[in-house]
Amino acid sequence: MDRYVVKRPAEEEAGGGGKRPRAEAADPERAPWQEIRAEGLSCDYRLLFGRAEADELFRQLEEEVQYFEGEMTKLQVFGKWHDIPRKQVTYGDPELTYTYSGVTFSPKPWIPVLNRIRDRVTVETGHTFNFVVINRYKDGGDHIGEHRxxxxxLVPRSPIASVTFGACRDFVFRHCDSRGKNATRHIKPIRLQLAHGSLLMMKYPTNVYWYHSVPTRKRVLAPRINLTFRKMVTVAKK
Structure with missing residues:
Protein backbone atom coordinates (compact mmCIF):
# COMPACT_ATOMS: atom_id res chain seq x y z
CA MET A 1 0.00 0.00 0.00
CA ASP A 2 2.86 2.40 0.77
CA ARG A 3 3.69 3.10 -2.86
CA TYR A 4 0.26 4.71 -3.29
CA VAL A 5 0.25 6.88 -0.15
CA VAL A 6 0.58 10.66 -0.52
CA LYS A 7 2.40 11.52 2.69
CA ARG A 8 2.12 14.69 4.75
CA PRO A 9 4.94 16.29 6.75
CA ALA A 10 6.17 14.66 9.95
CA GLU A 11 4.66 17.36 12.19
CA GLU A 12 1.22 16.52 10.89
CA GLU A 13 1.71 12.77 11.38
CA ALA A 14 2.21 13.36 15.08
CA GLY A 15 -0.77 15.53 15.84
CA GLY A 16 -3.71 16.52 13.68
CA GLY A 17 -4.63 19.17 16.21
CA GLY A 18 -4.94 22.05 13.82
CA LYS A 19 -1.48 22.77 12.40
CA ARG A 20 -1.46 22.99 8.64
CA PRO A 21 1.25 21.08 6.76
CA ARG A 22 4.39 22.96 5.77
CA ALA A 23 3.95 21.76 2.18
CA GLU A 24 1.58 24.66 1.53
CA ALA A 25 4.48 27.09 1.73
CA ALA A 26 5.92 25.62 -1.48
CA ASP A 27 5.45 27.27 -4.85
CA PRO A 28 2.40 25.47 -6.31
CA GLU A 29 3.58 26.17 -9.86
CA ARG A 30 6.59 23.94 -9.16
CA ALA A 31 4.64 21.20 -7.41
CA PRO A 32 4.73 18.09 -9.61
CA TRP A 33 1.76 15.87 -10.29
CA GLN A 34 1.86 12.61 -8.35
CA GLU A 35 0.28 9.64 -10.08
CA ILE A 36 -1.74 7.31 -7.87
CA ARG A 37 -2.42 4.04 -9.64
CA ALA A 38 -3.86 0.65 -8.75
CA GLU A 39 -6.08 -1.89 -10.47
CA GLY A 40 -9.00 0.15 -11.82
CA LEU A 41 -7.82 3.30 -10.02
CA SER A 42 -6.40 6.39 -11.74
CA CYS A 43 -5.82 9.58 -9.74
CA ASP A 44 -3.46 12.52 -10.01
CA TYR A 45 -2.53 14.70 -7.03
CA ARG A 46 -0.67 17.98 -6.60
CA LEU A 47 -0.52 21.16 -4.56
CA LEU A 48 -2.71 23.73 -6.32
CA PHE A 49 -2.52 26.79 -4.04
CA GLY A 50 0.39 28.13 -1.99
CA ARG A 51 0.01 28.65 1.75
CA ALA A 52 -1.02 32.32 1.71
CA GLU A 53 -3.56 31.92 -1.08
CA ALA A 54 -4.97 28.73 0.44
CA ASP A 55 -5.39 30.51 3.79
CA GLU A 56 -7.19 33.38 2.05
CA LEU A 57 -9.53 31.06 0.16
CA PHE A 58 -10.28 29.06 3.29
CA ARG A 59 -11.26 32.27 5.09
CA GLN A 60 -13.50 33.35 2.21
CA LEU A 61 -15.19 29.96 2.07
CA GLU A 62 -15.87 30.11 5.80
CA GLU A 63 -17.44 33.55 5.43
CA GLU A 64 -19.35 33.20 2.16
CA VAL A 65 -20.53 29.61 1.65
CA GLN A 66 -24.10 29.05 2.87
CA TYR A 67 -24.76 25.41 3.75
CA PHE A 68 -28.05 23.57 3.47
CA GLU A 69 -30.43 23.54 6.43
CA GLY A 70 -33.57 21.66 7.45
CA GLU A 71 -34.61 18.65 5.39
CA MET A 72 -31.59 19.03 3.11
CA THR A 73 -29.33 17.97 5.98
CA LYS A 74 -30.59 14.36 6.01
CA LEU A 75 -29.79 11.31 3.89
CA GLN A 76 -31.28 7.87 3.45
CA VAL A 77 -29.26 4.77 4.35
CA PHE A 78 -30.89 1.34 3.97
CA GLY A 79 -34.33 2.91 4.08
CA LYS A 80 -33.73 4.97 7.22
CA TRP A 81 -33.15 8.71 7.42
CA HIS A 82 -30.08 10.05 9.22
CA ASP A 83 -28.56 13.47 9.82
CA ILE A 84 -25.62 14.16 7.53
CA PRO A 85 -22.51 14.01 9.78
CA ARG A 86 -21.02 17.21 8.30
CA LYS A 87 -22.23 20.40 6.63
CA GLN A 88 -23.05 20.17 2.93
CA VAL A 89 -24.19 22.35 0.04
CA THR A 90 -24.15 22.37 -3.76
CA TYR A 91 -23.46 25.25 -6.14
CA GLY A 92 -23.68 25.16 -9.92
CA ASP A 93 -25.34 26.09 -13.17
CA PRO A 94 -29.14 26.51 -13.23
CA GLU A 95 -31.35 23.52 -14.01
CA LEU A 96 -28.80 20.98 -12.78
CA THR A 97 -29.57 18.61 -9.92
CA TYR A 98 -27.66 16.00 -7.94
CA THR A 99 -29.31 13.00 -6.27
CA TYR A 100 -27.44 11.33 -3.41
CA SER A 101 -28.75 8.86 -0.82
CA GLY A 102 -32.39 9.52 -1.58
CA VAL A 103 -32.12 13.34 -1.64
CA THR A 104 -32.11 15.52 -4.76
CA PHE A 105 -30.04 18.69 -4.34
CA SER A 106 -30.53 21.81 -6.45
CA PRO A 107 -27.51 24.11 -6.65
CA LYS A 108 -27.15 27.61 -5.34
CA PRO A 109 -25.80 30.17 -7.88
CA TRP A 110 -22.03 30.43 -8.28
CA ILE A 111 -20.26 32.94 -6.04
CA PRO A 112 -16.90 34.65 -6.79
CA VAL A 113 -14.73 32.54 -4.48
CA LEU A 114 -16.02 29.32 -6.06
CA ASN A 115 -15.50 30.70 -9.56
CA ARG A 116 -11.93 31.57 -8.61
CA ILE A 117 -11.17 28.05 -7.43
CA ARG A 118 -12.98 26.47 -10.37
CA ASP A 119 -11.07 28.63 -12.87
CA ARG A 120 -7.75 27.59 -11.35
CA VAL A 121 -8.71 23.92 -11.59
CA THR A 122 -9.69 24.38 -15.23
CA VAL A 123 -6.42 26.13 -16.08
CA GLU A 124 -4.37 23.38 -14.41
CA THR A 125 -6.29 20.40 -15.79
CA GLY A 126 -7.94 21.51 -19.03
CA HIS A 127 -11.32 20.24 -17.78
CA THR A 128 -14.41 22.40 -17.28
CA PHE A 129 -16.93 21.91 -14.47
CA ASN A 130 -20.51 23.15 -13.97
CA PHE A 131 -21.29 21.87 -10.46
CA VAL A 132 -19.62 21.56 -7.08
CA VAL A 133 -20.48 19.67 -3.90
CA ILE A 134 -19.01 21.28 -0.77
CA ASN A 135 -18.56 19.35 2.48
CA ARG A 136 -17.40 21.04 5.69
CA TYR A 137 -16.00 18.86 8.47
CA LYS A 138 -15.88 20.85 11.70
CA ASP A 139 -13.33 18.43 13.22
CA GLY A 140 -12.37 14.77 13.18
CA GLY A 141 -15.80 13.70 14.40
CA ASP A 142 -17.45 14.76 11.15
CA HIS A 143 -17.07 12.19 8.39
CA ILE A 144 -18.41 10.64 5.20
CA GLY A 145 -18.94 6.92 4.72
CA GLU A 146 -17.80 4.72 1.86
CA HIS A 147 -19.44 5.66 -1.43
CA ARG A 148 -18.81 6.04 -5.14
CA LEU A 154 -22.51 12.87 -14.12
CA VAL A 155 -21.16 13.11 -17.66
CA PRO A 156 -19.93 9.57 -18.43
CA ARG A 157 -16.19 9.08 -17.85
CA SER A 158 -15.72 12.68 -16.72
CA PRO A 159 -13.15 13.31 -13.95
CA ILE A 160 -13.99 14.69 -10.53
CA ALA A 161 -11.71 17.39 -9.12
CA SER A 162 -11.43 17.32 -5.32
CA VAL A 163 -9.95 20.47 -3.75
CA THR A 164 -9.12 20.54 -0.04
CA PHE A 165 -8.66 23.41 2.42
CA GLY A 166 -7.91 23.19 6.13
CA ALA A 167 -6.94 20.19 8.24
CA CYS A 168 -5.45 17.04 6.75
CA ARG A 169 -7.81 14.08 6.94
CA ASP A 170 -7.35 10.48 5.91
CA PHE A 171 -9.00 9.82 2.54
CA VAL A 172 -9.44 6.09 2.01
CA PHE A 173 -10.10 4.14 -1.20
CA ARG A 174 -11.47 0.59 -0.94
CA HIS A 175 -11.97 -1.73 -3.91
CA CYS A 176 -15.55 -2.90 -4.44
CA ASP A 177 -14.48 -6.59 -4.36
CA SER A 178 -12.87 -6.15 -0.93
CA ARG A 179 -15.76 -4.71 1.04
CA GLY A 180 -17.67 -6.35 3.87
CA LYS A 181 -18.21 -9.96 4.90
CA ASN A 182 -18.92 -11.09 1.34
CA ALA A 183 -15.62 -9.79 -0.09
CA THR A 184 -14.42 -11.92 -2.99
CA ARG A 185 -10.85 -10.61 -3.09
CA HIS A 186 -8.24 -9.21 -0.72
CA ILE A 187 -7.08 -5.87 -2.10
CA LYS A 188 -5.43 -3.48 0.32
CA PRO A 189 -7.16 -0.12 0.78
CA ILE A 190 -5.30 2.98 -0.36
CA ARG A 191 -4.94 5.79 2.17
CA LEU A 192 -4.19 9.35 1.06
CA GLN A 193 -3.65 12.47 3.14
CA LEU A 194 -4.74 15.56 1.23
CA ALA A 195 -2.92 18.79 2.05
CA HIS A 196 -4.35 22.27 2.56
CA GLY A 197 -4.66 23.81 -0.93
CA SER A 198 -4.33 20.51 -2.79
CA LEU A 199 -6.10 19.00 -5.80
CA LEU A 200 -6.93 15.32 -6.32
CA MET A 201 -8.17 14.38 -9.79
CA MET A 202 -10.25 11.20 -9.69
CA LYS A 203 -10.32 9.90 -13.25
CA TYR A 204 -12.21 7.11 -14.99
CA PRO A 205 -12.60 4.26 -14.06
CA THR A 206 -11.83 5.00 -10.38
CA ASN A 207 -15.46 5.47 -9.34
CA VAL A 208 -16.48 2.27 -11.09
CA TYR A 209 -14.34 0.01 -8.92
CA TRP A 210 -13.30 1.97 -5.83
CA TYR A 211 -15.31 3.39 -2.93
CA HIS A 212 -13.89 6.31 -0.97
CA SER A 213 -14.48 7.74 2.49
CA VAL A 214 -13.30 10.26 5.07
CA PRO A 215 -13.40 8.26 8.35
CA THR A 216 -13.61 9.77 11.83
CA ARG A 217 -10.31 10.85 13.38
CA LYS A 218 -10.85 12.10 16.94
CA ARG A 219 -7.37 13.62 17.19
CA VAL A 220 -8.15 16.13 14.44
CA LEU A 221 -9.48 19.31 16.04
CA ALA A 222 -9.46 21.74 13.09
CA PRO A 223 -12.05 22.14 10.29
CA ARG A 224 -11.67 20.93 6.73
CA ILE A 225 -13.54 22.11 3.63
CA ASN A 226 -13.63 19.90 0.55
CA LEU A 227 -14.98 20.89 -2.85
CA THR A 228 -15.65 18.25 -5.51
CA PHE A 229 -16.10 19.85 -8.91
CA ARG A 230 -18.10 17.83 -11.43
CA LYS A 231 -19.39 17.92 -15.00
CA MET A 232 -23.14 17.26 -14.90
CA VAL A 233 -25.90 16.81 -17.44
CA THR A 234 -29.56 17.75 -17.11
CA VAL A 235 -31.55 14.62 -16.31
CA ALA A 236 -35.14 14.56 -17.50
CA LYS A 237 -37.67 14.23 -14.68
CA LYS A 238 -39.86 11.13 -14.73
Missing amino acids: DDERE
Whole structure:
Protein backbone atom coordinates (compact mmCIF):
# COMPACT_ATOMS: atom_id res chain seq x y z
CA MET A 1 0.00 0.00 0.00
CA ASP A 2 2.86 2.40 0.77
CA ARG A 3 3.69 3.10 -2.86
CA TYR A 4 0.26 4.71 -3.29
CA VAL A 5 0.25 6.88 -0.15
CA VAL A 6 0.58 10.66 -0.52
CA LYS A 7 2.40 11.52 2.69
CA ARG A 8 2.12 14.69 4.75
CA PRO A 9 4.94 16.29 6.75
CA ALA A 10 6.17 14.66 9.95
CA GLU A 11 4.66 17.36 12.19
CA GLU A 12 1.22 16.52 10.89
CA GLU A 13 1.71 12.77 11.38
CA ALA A 14 2.21 13.36 15.08
CA GLY A 15 -0.77 15.53 15.84
CA GLY A 16 -3.71 16.52 13.68
CA GLY A 17 -4.63 19.17 16.21
CA GLY A 18 -4.94 22.05 13.82
CA LYS A 19 -1.48 22.77 12.40
CA ARG A 20 -1.46 22.99 8.64
CA PRO A 21 1.25 21.08 6.76
CA ARG A 22 4.39 22.96 5.77
CA ALA A 23 3.95 21.76 2.18
CA GLU A 24 1.58 24.66 1.53
CA ALA A 25 4.48 27.09 1.73
CA ALA A 26 5.92 25.62 -1.48
CA ASP A 27 5.45 27.27 -4.85
CA PRO A 28 2.40 25.47 -6.31
CA GLU A 29 3.58 26.17 -9.86
CA ARG A 30 6.59 23.94 -9.16
CA ALA A 31 4.64 21.20 -7.41
CA PRO A 32 4.73 18.09 -9.61
CA TRP A 33 1.76 15.87 -10.29
CA GLN A 34 1.86 12.61 -8.35
CA GLU A 35 0.28 9.64 -10.08
CA ILE A 36 -1.74 7.31 -7.87
CA ARG A 37 -2.42 4.04 -9.64
CA ALA A 38 -3.86 0.65 -8.75
CA GLU A 39 -6.08 -1.89 -10.47
CA GLY A 40 -9.00 0.15 -11.82
CA LEU A 41 -7.82 3.30 -10.02
CA SER A 42 -6.40 6.39 -11.74
CA CYS A 43 -5.82 9.58 -9.74
CA ASP A 44 -3.46 12.52 -10.01
CA TYR A 45 -2.53 14.70 -7.03
CA ARG A 46 -0.67 17.98 -6.60
CA LEU A 47 -0.52 21.16 -4.56
CA LEU A 48 -2.71 23.73 -6.32
CA PHE A 49 -2.52 26.79 -4.04
CA GLY A 50 0.39 28.13 -1.99
CA ARG A 51 0.01 28.65 1.75
CA ALA A 52 -1.02 32.32 1.71
CA GLU A 53 -3.56 31.92 -1.08
CA ALA A 54 -4.97 28.73 0.44
CA ASP A 55 -5.39 30.51 3.79
CA GLU A 56 -7.19 33.38 2.05
CA LEU A 57 -9.53 31.06 0.16
CA PHE A 58 -10.28 29.06 3.29
CA ARG A 59 -11.26 32.27 5.09
CA GLN A 60 -13.50 33.35 2.21
CA LEU A 61 -15.19 29.96 2.07
CA GLU A 62 -15.87 30.11 5.80
CA GLU A 63 -17.44 33.55 5.43
CA GLU A 64 -19.35 33.20 2.16
CA VAL A 65 -20.53 29.61 1.65
CA GLN A 66 -24.10 29.05 2.87
CA TYR A 67 -24.76 25.41 3.75
CA PHE A 68 -28.05 23.57 3.47
CA GLU A 69 -30.43 23.54 6.43
CA GLY A 70 -33.57 21.66 7.45
CA GLU A 71 -34.61 18.65 5.39
CA MET A 72 -31.59 19.03 3.11
CA THR A 73 -29.33 17.97 5.98
CA LYS A 74 -30.59 14.36 6.01
CA LEU A 75 -29.79 11.31 3.89
CA GLN A 76 -31.28 7.87 3.45
CA VAL A 77 -29.26 4.77 4.35
CA PHE A 78 -30.89 1.34 3.97
CA GLY A 79 -34.33 2.91 4.08
CA LYS A 80 -33.73 4.97 7.22
CA TRP A 81 -33.15 8.71 7.42
CA HIS A 82 -30.08 10.05 9.22
CA ASP A 83 -28.56 13.47 9.82
CA ILE A 84 -25.62 14.16 7.53
CA PRO A 85 -22.51 14.01 9.78
CA ARG A 86 -21.02 17.21 8.30
CA LYS A 87 -22.23 20.40 6.63
CA GLN A 88 -23.05 20.17 2.93
CA VAL A 89 -24.19 22.35 0.04
CA THR A 90 -24.15 22.37 -3.76
CA TYR A 91 -23.46 25.25 -6.14
CA GLY A 92 -23.68 25.16 -9.92
CA ASP A 93 -25.34 26.09 -13.17
CA PRO A 94 -29.14 26.51 -13.23
CA GLU A 95 -31.35 23.52 -14.01
CA LEU A 96 -28.80 20.98 -12.78
CA THR A 97 -29.57 18.61 -9.92
CA TYR A 98 -27.66 16.00 -7.94
CA THR A 99 -29.31 13.00 -6.27
CA TYR A 100 -27.44 11.33 -3.41
CA SER A 101 -28.75 8.86 -0.82
CA GLY A 102 -32.39 9.52 -1.58
CA VAL A 103 -32.12 13.34 -1.64
CA THR A 104 -32.11 15.52 -4.76
CA PHE A 105 -30.04 18.69 -4.34
CA SER A 106 -30.53 21.81 -6.45
CA PRO A 107 -27.51 24.11 -6.65
CA LYS A 108 -27.15 27.61 -5.34
CA PRO A 109 -25.80 30.17 -7.88
CA TRP A 110 -22.03 30.43 -8.28
CA ILE A 111 -20.26 32.94 -6.04
CA PRO A 112 -16.90 34.65 -6.79
CA VAL A 113 -14.73 32.54 -4.48
CA LEU A 114 -16.02 29.32 -6.06
CA ASN A 115 -15.50 30.70 -9.56
CA ARG A 116 -11.93 31.57 -8.61
CA ILE A 117 -11.17 28.05 -7.43
CA ARG A 118 -12.98 26.47 -10.37
CA ASP A 119 -11.07 28.63 -12.87
CA ARG A 120 -7.75 27.59 -11.35
CA VAL A 121 -8.71 23.92 -11.59
CA THR A 122 -9.69 24.38 -15.23
CA VAL A 123 -6.42 26.13 -16.08
CA GLU A 124 -4.37 23.38 -14.41
CA THR A 125 -6.29 20.40 -15.79
CA GLY A 126 -7.94 21.51 -19.03
CA HIS A 127 -11.32 20.24 -17.78
CA THR A 128 -14.41 22.40 -17.28
CA PHE A 129 -16.93 21.91 -14.47
CA ASN A 130 -20.51 23.15 -13.97
CA PHE A 131 -21.29 21.87 -10.46
CA VAL A 132 -19.62 21.56 -7.08
CA VAL A 133 -20.48 19.67 -3.90
CA ILE A 134 -19.01 21.28 -0.77
CA ASN A 135 -18.56 19.35 2.48
CA ARG A 136 -17.40 21.04 5.69
CA TYR A 137 -16.00 18.86 8.47
CA LYS A 138 -15.88 20.85 11.70
CA ASP A 139 -13.33 18.43 13.22
CA GLY A 140 -12.37 14.77 13.18
CA GLY A 141 -15.80 13.70 14.40
CA ASP A 142 -17.45 14.76 11.15
CA HIS A 143 -17.07 12.19 8.39
CA ILE A 144 -18.41 10.64 5.20
CA GLY A 145 -18.94 6.92 4.72
CA GLU A 146 -17.80 4.72 1.86
CA HIS A 147 -19.44 5.66 -1.43
CA ARG A 148 -18.81 6.04 -5.14
CA ASP A 149 -19.45 9.20 -7.11
CA ASP A 150 -21.38 7.40 -9.84
CA GLU A 151 -24.65 9.33 -9.97
CA ARG A 152 -26.57 9.28 -13.24
CA GLU A 153 -26.29 13.05 -13.60
CA LEU A 154 -22.51 12.87 -14.12
CA VAL A 155 -21.16 13.11 -17.66
CA PRO A 156 -19.93 9.57 -18.43
CA ARG A 157 -16.19 9.08 -17.85
CA SER A 158 -15.72 12.68 -16.72
CA PRO A 159 -13.15 13.31 -13.95
CA ILE A 160 -13.99 14.69 -10.53
CA ALA A 161 -11.71 17.39 -9.12
CA SER A 162 -11.43 17.32 -5.32
CA VAL A 163 -9.95 20.47 -3.75
CA THR A 164 -9.12 20.54 -0.04
CA PHE A 165 -8.66 23.41 2.42
CA GLY A 166 -7.91 23.19 6.13
CA ALA A 167 -6.94 20.19 8.24
CA CYS A 168 -5.45 17.04 6.75
CA ARG A 169 -7.81 14.08 6.94
CA ASP A 170 -7.35 10.48 5.91
CA PHE A 171 -9.00 9.82 2.54
CA VAL A 172 -9.44 6.09 2.01
CA PHE A 173 -10.10 4.14 -1.20
CA ARG A 174 -11.47 0.59 -0.94
CA HIS A 175 -11.97 -1.73 -3.91
CA CYS A 176 -15.55 -2.90 -4.44
CA ASP A 177 -14.48 -6.59 -4.36
CA SER A 178 -12.87 -6.15 -0.93
CA ARG A 179 -15.76 -4.71 1.04
CA GLY A 180 -17.67 -6.35 3.87
CA LYS A 181 -18.21 -9.96 4.90
CA ASN A 182 -18.92 -11.09 1.34
CA ALA A 183 -15.62 -9.79 -0.09
CA THR A 184 -14.42 -11.92 -2.99
CA ARG A 185 -10.85 -10.61 -3.09
CA HIS A 186 -8.24 -9.21 -0.72
CA ILE A 187 -7.08 -5.87 -2.10
CA LYS A 188 -5.43 -3.48 0.32
CA PRO A 189 -7.16 -0.12 0.78
CA ILE A 190 -5.30 2.98 -0.36
CA ARG A 191 -4.94 5.79 2.17
CA LEU A 192 -4.19 9.35 1.06
CA GLN A 193 -3.65 12.47 3.14
CA LEU A 194 -4.74 15.56 1.23
CA ALA A 195 -2.92 18.79 2.05
CA HIS A 196 -4.35 22.27 2.56
CA GLY A 197 -4.66 23.81 -0.93
CA SER A 198 -4.33 20.51 -2.79
CA LEU A 199 -6.10 19.00 -5.80
CA LEU A 200 -6.93 15.32 -6.32
CA MET A 201 -8.17 14.38 -9.79
CA MET A 202 -10.25 11.20 -9.69
CA LYS A 203 -10.32 9.90 -13.25
CA TYR A 204 -12.21 7.11 -14.99
CA PRO A 205 -12.60 4.26 -14.06
CA THR A 206 -11.83 5.00 -10.38
CA ASN A 207 -15.46 5.47 -9.34
CA VAL A 208 -16.48 2.27 -11.09
CA TYR A 209 -14.34 0.01 -8.92
CA TRP A 210 -13.30 1.97 -5.83
CA TYR A 211 -15.31 3.39 -2.93
CA HIS A 212 -13.89 6.31 -0.97
CA SER A 213 -14.48 7.74 2.49
CA VAL A 214 -13.30 10.26 5.07
CA PRO A 215 -13.40 8.26 8.35
CA THR A 216 -13.61 9.77 11.83
CA ARG A 217 -10.31 10.85 13.38
CA LYS A 218 -10.85 12.10 16.94
CA ARG A 219 -7.37 13.62 17.19
CA VAL A 220 -8.15 16.13 14.44
CA LEU A 221 -9.48 19.31 16.04
CA ALA A 222 -9.46 21.74 13.09
CA PRO A 223 -12.05 22.14 10.29
CA ARG A 224 -11.67 20.93 6.73
CA ILE A 225 -13.54 22.11 3.63
CA ASN A 226 -13.63 19.90 0.55
CA LEU A 227 -14.98 20.89 -2.85
CA THR A 228 -15.65 18.25 -5.51
CA PHE A 229 -16.10 19.85 -8.91
CA ARG A 230 -18.10 17.83 -11.43
CA LYS A 231 -19.39 17.92 -15.00
CA MET A 232 -23.14 17.26 -14.90
CA VAL A 233 -25.90 16.81 -17.44
CA THR A 234 -29.56 17.75 -17.11
CA VAL A 235 -31.55 14.62 -16.31
CA ALA A 236 -35.14 14.56 -17.50
CA LYS A 237 -37.67 14.23 -14.68
CA LYS A 238 -39.86 11.13 -14.73
